[in-house]
Amino acid sequence: MATPSDVSDVPATPAAPAGSPPKRPGPPGAPGADAPPVVPRRHVGRLLSAAAALLVLAMVLVSVVRNEAFQWEVVGQYFTTSAVLDGLLLTLWLTGAVMVLGFLLGTLLAVMRLSANPVLRTLSWGYVWIFRSTPLLVQLLFWFNIGALYPTLALGLPYGPRLFTVQTVNLLGPTLTAVIGLTLHESAYAAEVVRGGILSVDPGQTEAAQALGLSRSRTLRRIVVPQAMRSIVPTAGNMLIGTLKGTSIVSVLAVHDLLYSVQLVYNQNYRVIPLLMVATLWYIAVTTVLSAGQYHVERYYARGTSRGLPPTPLQRLRVRLTGLRARLHAVTAPGGR
Amino acid sequence: MTTTGIAAAARPPAVEVHGVHKWFGGRRVLDGVSLTVAPGTVTVILGRSGxxxxxLLRVLNHLEKPEAGHVSIxxxxxxxxxxGNRLRELRESAILAQRSRIGFVFQNFNLFPHLTLLDNVAAAPVATGRLSRQQAQTLARELLTRVGLGDRTGAYPRQLSGGQQQRVAIARALALRPGVILFDEPTSALDPELVxxxxxxxxxxxxxxTTLVIVTHEIGFAREVADEIVFLHEGRIVEQGPPARVLDRPEHPRTREFLSRVL
Incomplete structure (x- = not known):
């Protein structure tokens, strides 16, 4: 008989519960139990390629772990220092703020772009055109030097009296400048993501809502956007991860984010590699959490779109463990068959 | 189905179409259509595709705006x-309020896939502020039971067959207690056994x-339920009358040609 791993790709009958082990010759009472058993094909090539890939992976891992230059003890030493954690916190805060503000502005831009008003449509198009056509770094440098363009900012009526005037450099610190610069750039991309999502919803949905007397804004909020989310979420998740890593660009503005914080440390002690490793591991950790979150948000918005959703990895694991425990129990129990 | 001699004279017509013209780009789709539908009657609109x-049906609830002429419900x-002696376009909210008094059933159902059947039916009465959430859900349960789906209120539309979905769509239209219900080929997207x-x-x-205006290709059904058959050809009504006359003794050659092809 073949080993279980050999037959794991043989599809179990769809009716079988998800956790039941695929290999169990002839469940009792199954039709055709007396038919000759089918011996699964052996996948020799697959085994060999898997072994080769695992060998390469092991070699890489060993070289990384045993390479003294990585200085893993230094990594451990700095991994949770307050300077690094403060940097991580600012990176998370920046990512969250930019994502929320960017998508709020982006949604507004998308609605403008899809509106019947040609002026709003053109303005939205122009905004997206400008902010997607210039590199983020260039935009950030512009915002950082905004004080040269507009030395003072004033609050007042258009062409009327000024109520309140402030020096631009005093109002806009590096962090606020970073938030503004990143948000404006992000919103141009978010606008396209949201617009694509709205366009992906069947126009019949809007028509049905109109025929029922639902207002435009309610139709958008209750009918169109919830369905658009299905195509928005995967791209937005992608953007969120991109933004998390993209915030590292603000280190050029001397904003104390994760990357800049480790740079400050290694500029003093010259342990460049282990400190970059600290930042890398934190970025990976946060991205992993975000990916898991995205999976579950996607499932939420997938409700009603198919006849049944597949179980989550956690549910699958639980079912598998229950099945394993039952089998163990059957083996160990006296007189168990 | 009911004969409406005296009652109809007392009440205004359920639907009146006054010389409606509609173009799509350079193509004339409706060419001066006028039509009167008496309250409580069933009118079936027949004609080739195109x-x-x-x-015409979409002009009735203003999903399409006619270029000339107007509709009264x-x-x-x-x-x-x-x-005075001109017609002024209404604000969006006023049009929506009018639409909510006209039921519309689409060929492709257009149910909201992310809402349960109960919410599909209860959405409009709540959104238009007519009923509380509680009342709307009670009504929705009642209507779903009436169309034979009282036991599926928590299901999502895609978990149903086409015929079931269209029955939900009818329940959804009924939830606003419309005076007139318009059916746009309600069985054309269905498998024959679900019709x-x-x-x-x-x-x-x-x-x-209930006053019904139905666009359909089911001639047998039209003969059975219709009080009035309207035959449309190239955007004009070429023949109109009770089914016994239009279906059995058509006068216009286009009607004869159409019927000989579909019967």
Whole structure:
């Protein structure tokens, strides 16, 4: 008989519960139990390629772990220092703020772009055109030097009296400048993501809502956007991860984010590699959490779109463990068959 | 189904179409259509595809704006109001309020896939502020039971067959207690064995005295439920009358040609 791993790709009958082990010759009472058993094909090539890939992976891992230059003890030493954690916190805060503000502005831009008003449509198009056509770094440098363009900012009526005037450099610190610069750039991309999502919803949905007397804004909020989310979420998740890593660009503005914080440390002690490793591991950790979150948000918005959703990895694991425990129990129990 | 001699004279017509013209780009789709539908009657619109049937129906609840002419439902002009001797376009909210008094059932159901059946039916009465959430859900349960889906209120539309979905769509239209219900080829997207269940729901409405305007290709059904048959050809009504006359003794050559092909 073949080993279980050999037959794991043989599809179990769809009716079988998800956790039941695929290999169990002839469940009792199954039709055709007396038919000759089918011996699964052996996948020799697959085994060999898997072994080769695992060998390469092991070699890489060993070289990384045993390479003294990585200085893993230094990594451990700095991994949770307050300077690094403060940097991580600012990176998370920046990512969250930019994502929320960017998508709020982006949604507004998308609605403008899809509106019947040609002026709003053109303005939205122009905004997206400008902010997607210039590199983020260039935009950030512009915002950082905004004080040269507009030395003072004033609050007042258009062409009327000024109520309140402030020096631009005093109002806009590096962090606020970073938030503004990143948000404006992000919103141009978010606008396209949201617009694509709205366009992906069947126009019949809007028509049905109109025929029922639902207002435009309610139709958008209750009918169109919830369905658009299905195509928005995967791209937005992608953007969120991109933004998390993209915030590292603000280190050029001397904003104390994760990357800049480790740079400050290694500029003093010259342990460049282990400190970059600290930042890398934190970025990976946060991205992993975000990916898991995205999976579950996607499932939420997938409700009603198919006849049944597949179980989550956690549910699958639980079912598998229950099945394993039952089998163990059957083996160990006296007189168990 | 009911004969409406005296009652109709007392009440305004359920639907009045006054010289409606509609173009799509350079193509004329409706060419001066005028039509009167008496309250409580069933009118079936027949015609080849592309003859303007669906457009006419969509003009009735202002999903399409006619370029000329106008429509009145229950004596009230739709999408416009009279001011002196001209018609002024209404605000969006006023048009929406008018639409909510006209039921519309789509060929492709257009149910909201992310909402349960209960929420699909209860959405409009809540959104238009007519009923509380609680009342709307009670009504929705009642209506779903009436179309034979009282045990599936928590299901999502995609978990149902086409025929079941169309029955939900009818329940959704009924939730606003419309004076007129418009059906745009309600069985054209269905497998033949599912057509019957939808037609039987529409038949119940017809005998119940609701004013119905139906675009369909089911000639047998039209003969059974219609008080009036309207035959549309190239955006014009070429023949109109009770089924016994239009279907059995058609006068216009286009009607004869159409019937010989579909019967």
């Amino acid at each position: 003859s303007g049937k669906s457009t 229950g004596g009230e002009p739709i999408g416009v109001r009279r001011q 019957g269940e939808v037609l039987s729901v529409i038949r119940d409405l017809a005998t119940g005295g």
